[in-house]
Amino acid sequence: MENDDMRKLRSVNVTRYVTPLREGGSLPAIAEADDNFLYVLKFRGAGQGVKALIAELIGGEIARLLGFKIPEIVFANLDTAFGRTEPDEEIQDLLKASTGLNLALHYLSGAITYDPVLTQLDAKLCSQIVWLDCLLTNVDRTPRNTNMLMWHKELWLIDHGASLYFHHSWHNWEEQAKRPFAQIKDHVLLQWATQLNEADQEFKTILTPESIKAITNLIPDDWLSDSSSDQSPSERREVYYKFLTTRLAASSVFIKEAQNARATLI
Known part of the structure; x- marks a missing residue:
């Protein structure tokens, strides 16, 4: 494996909030990005903040390097205007607190x-x-x-x-x-x-x-x-x-x- 090929992550822009995944306290969500794929979006404004994203990034990419199957990890940009129409006040607050660079994993539909x-x-x-x-x-x-x-x-x-x-x-x-x-x-x-x-x-x-x-x-x-x-x-x-x-x-x-x-x- 070549480090340069393996250690580059794509960046996507989040275009649509689909539904929350209400496991745990961090409220990850299924979201759609501008590449038309669905992702499990992890928010910088949730729970442990960016430290959880760092752990997700390092842990996932070490696991991938070791040969485990890991959904693709991408950087996910959240625009300041995103989520203004979200009716759920808790989710709207989370989206506002997560403007900027977040992390997302490719959604494994049907898993x-x-x-x-x-x-x-x-x-x-x-x-x-x-x-x-x-x-x-x-x-x-x-x-x-x-x-x-x-x-x-x-x-x-x-x-x-x-x-x-x-x-x-x-x-x-x-x-x-x-x-x-x-x-x-x-x-x-x-x-x-x-x-x-x-x-x-x-x-x-x-x-x-x-x-x-x-x-x-x-x-x-x-x-x-x-x-x-x-x-x-x-x-x-x-x-x-x-x-x-x-x-x-x-x-x-x-x-x-x-x-x-x-x-x-x-």
């Missing part, structure tokens, strides 16, 4: 939520997904909310916005990068993840410093300019890069935690 009772995945894939979520510190792949879809008989990963929670408190990111991921005990696929060491070996050859840098370089300056830190956008972007490379180097810590958590399940 159904993954159910481990109905579809058993092989141990290799389960292990790979558990490893990914340990790396990203993704707290949101549980039996209650798997954030996986079955589409055309294939498994697709979605919703990485709850990953990388270190960025909600910048000051101890070095320590957080080296921590085990205790929440992995709640992962929907943990009991079948018997090949974590193999996943680690394979994925660490793919996730080179250069490939991680190419992904973190996708984060727009506009998303790195809020008042939560006095660092410049380039300095903040560098923290994401260093967090991921540090965590990757310490992968044995989160693998051991996952293996210990799995041992209590079986």
Whole structure:
């Protein structure tokens, strides 16, 4: 794979708000863009703001690089005039707060939520997904909310916005990068993840410093300019890069935690 070819995201302009997706508190929506495709639109004015968009972007593109099926991620521009005719006051407020650059994922029409009772995945894939979520510190792949879809008989990963929670408190990111991921005990696929060491070996050859840098370089300056830190956008972007490379180097810590958590399940 070539980084230059793989690490470019398209930009679209949102033309029509179709319907809200009322899962969780962030009110994502199905929307149409000027390329005539439908997208699941994630708003910068919702919940955790641009940090959720950054986590979605980094998590999704790392997953794609590792070979998982991820809906195409695009930058989605929302014009100031968009949503003025929206009758729902809550949605109108959300649209007003989200003017500018947002994030969207290609809408997989007809996809159904993954159910481990109905579809058993092989141990290799389960292990790979558990490893990914340990790396990203993704707290949101549980039996209650798997954030996986079955589409055309294939498994697709979605919703990485709850990953990388270190960025909600910048000051101890070095320590957080080296921590085990205790929440992995709640992962929907943990009991079948018997090949974590193999996943680690394979994925660490793919996730080179250069490939991680190419992904973190996708984060727009506009998303790195809020008042939560006095660092410049380039300095903040560098923290994401260093967090991921540090965590990757310490992968044995989160693998051991996952293996210990799995041992209590079986």
